[in-house]
Structures are given as structure tokens and as C-alpha cells.
Amino acid sequence: MAEPAEGLVLDRLIHEPGRLAILTVLSSVKAADFVFLQRATGLTKGNLSSHLTKLEEAALVTIEKRFVRKLPNTNVALTALGRKRIAAHWEQLERLRSLSEASAQPE
Amino acid sequence: MERKALETAGASYYTLRGLFGIPLGALLVCAGLGNLAWGPFRHLWVFWAAVAVVALVSFWIMRYYRDSYGRVTQSRRHQTKVAVLTALGALMIWGGMTLDWKADLPVDATAASFAAVMLVYYAATVGPRRHHAVIWGSLLLTGLVPLWGDVSGDSKINGGLILLGLVTMTSGLFDHLALKRAFAHG
Numbered sequence: 001m002a003e004p005a006e007g008l009v010l011d012r013l014i015h016e017p018g019r020l021a022i023l024t025v026l027s028s029v030k031a032a033d034f035v036f037l038q039r040a041t042g043l044t045k046g047n048l049s050s051h052l053t054k055l056e057e058a059a060l061v062t063i064e065k066r067f068v069r070k071l072p073n074t075n076v077a078l079t080a081l082g083r084k085r086i087a088a089h090w091e092q093l094e095r096l097r098s099l100s101e102a103s104a105q106p107e
Numbered sequence: 108m109e110r111k112a113l114e115t116a117g118a119s120y121y122t123l124r125g126l127f128g129i130p131l132g133a134l135l136v137c138a139g140l141g142n143l144a145w146g147p148f149r150h151l152w153v154f155w156a157a158v159a160v161v162a163l164v165s166f167w168i169m170r171y172y173r174d175s176y177g178r179v180t181q182s183r184r185h186q187t188k189v190a191v192l193t194a195l196g197a198l199m200i201w202g203g204m205t206l207d208w209k210a211d212l213p214v215d216a217t218a219a220s221f222a223a224v225m226l227v228y229y230a231a232t233v234g235p236r237r238h239h240a241v242i243w244g245s246l247l248l249t250g251l252v253p254l255w256g257d258v259s260g261d262s263k264i265n266g267g268l269i270l271l272g273l274v275t276m277t278s279g280l281f282d283h284l285a286l287k288r289a290f291a292h293g
Contacts, residue, residue, distance in 0.1 A: 021113055029117035029179050036177025040116040042292030073178070090110070 023086040031077040123286035128279020130161040135272030139265040196224035208260040217267030219250030238281040
């Protein structure tokens with residue numbers, strides 16, 4: 001079996017599709033609330049909540065629970081670590097794709 | 108959603124909240140008809156009543172988007188880009204209106220400059236989309252067709268405002284449909 005390319009290790013916490021989608025949406029904004037993340041990722045409330053808890057435990061996002069017009073609102077933002085990890089993860093995926101395309105080329 | 112769609116979700120949401128374009132477009136039409144003293148629009152109070160209705164409807168629309176699609180705080184980079192585009196756009200439209208007022212050109216520079224600004228704004232914020240090219244491109248061509256030679260500067264500016272209003276409403280409707288498609292799942 002061939003050895004994996006040097007440094008090509010995928011971040012298992014981030015690689016899960018739901019968490020990857022959440023972090024990718026957050027990577028281009030300053031913050032977004034729970035409703036927006038649900039609309040943008042298509043996750044159910046339960047799944048989104050569970051993924052956010054895991055991401056908060058790993059210090060990749062910060063979650064602020066607040067009241068807006070007397071209604072509870074959950075605001076989520078990427079931490080500096082989260083921003084670094086999602087950028088590195090997409091870089092790894094791009095490298096993996098390049099390697100896969102190179103190996104598929106006929107000799 | 109694909110990577111690109113996820114990365115631009117925040118910016119797309121901000122720009123494609125097209126229902127705002129409907130009251131805004133209606134206000135532009137009211138302003139144009141009022142300036143041309145057309146029918147009941149010649150009374151100033153009609154315009155101020157329209158402003159009040161537009162403010163109320165815009166507030167409802169804002170609540171609808173917040174409740175249905177949530178809240179996003181844009182990145183500082185995006186906020187700066189929008190501010191720069193808005194400032195440059197305002198300058199360009201002011202230039203177009205001044206040209207219509209002072210120079211006797213056979214084009215409608217008000218409509219053409221607004222259309223060009225909107226095309227650049229959409230391309231820079233959410234990327235070029237077919238309905239923007241068709242709707243705003245048509246307005247740009249209408250403004251640049253040299254058929255406006257016998258029209259006074261006043262009529263050109265106000266005719267341009269009415270056209271802008273109609274195009275803003277149409278574009279807003281298509282933007283809202285694009286937003287619904289972009290955020291639809293399953």
C-alpha cells in the first residue's frame with residue numbers, strides 16, 4: 001500500500017460535512033445567527049445544535065446567547081483558531097484533489 | 108451547497124434581499140411622476156405619503172428576512188467593499204444626472220449610469236448573474252441608444268427615474284427568487 005503524501009492529514013473534526021459547511025459559511029462573515037446557519041447549511045435544528053456544541057468545545061467557534069426584541073437569539077462567530085483550521089483543511093482538500101487528478105493522468 | 112456557495116452565502120443574502128427593491132422602485136417611480144407633475148403625483152403630499160408607506164413596508168420586509176433567514180454580520184472587508192462601491196456609484200450617478208441637465212446629449216445618462224453602477228455592484232458582491240445582465244443590461248442599452256436628443260434634461264432625468272424604478276422592482280423580484288433558490292434544501 002502506498003504511503004500517504006507527506007503532511008496530508010485531514011482534520012477529522014472539521015471533515016464531517018455538517019461541520020465543514022458551518023465553518024465554511026462562517027469563514028466569510030464576522031458572525032451569523034442560528035437561523036442563518038440553518039438556512040445556509042440545510043441542517044436540522046438538532047444537528048446544527050450538536051455540531052455547534054462540538055465546535056465550541058474544540059474552541060473553533062464562540063457562541064453568544066442573547067435576546068433580540070425579547071426573543072432568544074444565538075450568534076456564532078469563528079475564533080482565530082477556527083479560521084486557521086478551516087483554511088488549512090480546504091488547502092489539504094485542494095492538495096488531495098490535485099494529487100488525485102495527477103495520479104489519474106495516463107503515463 | 109458547494110464550497111463557493113457556502114463561502115458567499117453571507118454576501119449573497121445581504122445583496123439578494125430583493126423584496127426591498129419593490130418599495131424602493133415604487134418610490135423612484137413616484138418621484139419621477141411627481142417631478143413631471145403627472146396626475147395626482149403633482150401634489151407634494153402624495154410623495155411624502157409614498158415615503159411613509161415605503162418606510163413601513165421596508166420595516167416589514169426587514170422583519171420578514173430576519174425571521175425567515177436570520178442575521179448576518181458581514182466581515183469588515185465586505186463592509187468596506189460595499190461602502191466604496193456605494194460612494195463611487197453615487198458619484199457616477201450624480202455625474203450622469205449632471206450630464207443630462209447640462210449637456211444636450213442624445214442619450215439618457217441618468218438611466219445608463221445607474222444601470223452601469225448596478226451591474227458593477229452585483230458583479231463585485233455576488234458575481235454576475237443572468238437576470239442582472241438581462242435586466243440592468245437592457246436599461247443600460249436603453250439609456251445609451253441615441254434617441255433622447257429631442258427630450259429636455261428635466262424629462263430625461265425624470266424619465267430615467269421612472270425607468271429605474273420599474274427596473275429596480277423587476278430586479279428585486281428576481282433577486283428574491285434567486286435567494287429562495289440559493290437557500291432551498293431538500
